[in-house]
Amino acid sequence: MTKAKLSLLLILLVMNACGHKDAGTGDIALGAAESCSFTSTKDNSSLAIKVVASDTAEAKEFLATCQNPYTKLYAKDAEAAKVGKKQFSYNGCSGCHGGNANGLMGPSLIDAKWQYAKHITDKGMFETIAGGSNGSPPEWGSMLTWHNQLPGKTGEGLDTDTILKIMAWLRTQYIGGGETPWLN
Ligand code: HEC
Numbered sequence: 001m002t003k004a005k006l007s008l009l010l011i012l013l014v015m016n017a018c019g020h021k022d023a024g025t026g027d028i029a030l031g032a033a034e035s036c037s038f039t040s041t042k043d044n045s046s047l048a049i050k051v052v053a054s055d056t057a058e059a060k061e062f063l064a065t066c067q068n069p070y071t072k073l074y075a076k077d078a079e080a081a082k083v084g085k086k087q088f089s090y091n092g093c094s095g096c097h098g099g100n101a102n103g104l105m106g107p108s109l110i111d112a113k114w115q116y117a118k119h120i121t122d123k124g125m126f127e128t129i130a131g132g133s134n135g136s137p138p139e140w141g142s143m144l145t146w147h148n149q150l151p152g153k154t155g156e157g158l159d160t161d162t163i164l165k166i167m168a169w170l171r172t173q174y175i176g177g178g179e180t181p182w183l184n
Contacts, residue, residue: 035067036123041116041133041143049130049149049160059160068122070168071182081184084169091146101173107140112176115140119179122167129163 011026038047051063058069074081088094090099096106117134118124130147148157156164171182 022140028060034061037063038123038127038130039116041128042129042131043134043172047127047131047147049147052149052159054159056161058164062122062126062164063160066121066123068126068164068167070164071122071171074168074172078172081172082170083169084165087158088166091162091166092157093112093166097121102168102175105141109170110173110175113180120179122164122182125167125170126163129167149173 002162012099038049039045040047044138049063051060055063061067061069070080070084071152074084088097089099094104096104097109098104101109102111103109105115114120115129115133119128128143130145131150132145132152133143135142144154146154146158146163148159150157171180
């Protein structure tokens with residue numbers, strides 16, 4: 001085979017491979033977009049939270065990677081973070097956790113004392129807000145279920161994006177010192 005023919009063959013092969021990839025992106029993207037699997041803080045069962053048509057790009061990214069894309073954004077942009085604070089108040093989180101999330105009849109969400117160690121990760125905190133908890137230690141009650149795709153949700157529930165915005169704002173308010181792994 002001449003060099004010219006070999007190059008042409010290579011180009012055709014590459015084009016062919018690209019073509020196949022494009023044809024399959026629908027399925028591939030959907031599969032990849034749901035690769036973060038969530039575990040209930042109540043009983044370790046799996047929380048069936050799926051990508052839905054109305055999800056934002058940020059929600060899709062989180063459901064694929066388990067990393068909240070708003071966290072680093074809000075850390076740099078106090079103005080953007082206000083959206084998260086607004087949702088925190090609007091949805092009544094402040095009623096139990098205080099207007100500044102520093103605790104009331106529910107625990108502080110901005111100190112280093114976590115009810116469950118996993119709350120230092122985006123995935124872990126999301127699991128407790130989305131699916132609720134059973135209460136631990138007993139001096140606090142349990143957390144409600146908030147995700148709109150889960151049975152037993154509070155009212156209409158919240159979508160993935162809203163929970164992520166609230167979480168990202170909470171991280172900006174953190175005053176517990178030490179490691180801040182959610183910014184890594
Ligand atoms: C009716 C009261 C109540 C409301 C309303 C409420 N929470 Fe909670 N929340 C709790 C209690 C009680 C706990 C402790 C649960 C446990 O220890 O199992 C908790 C725990 C948490 C935790 C983990 C705290 C930690 O220190 O590890 C987060 C995060 C959280 N709530 C976020 C929210 C958000 C966000 C909202 C609004 C969407 C909300 N909560 C609304 C009562 C409430």
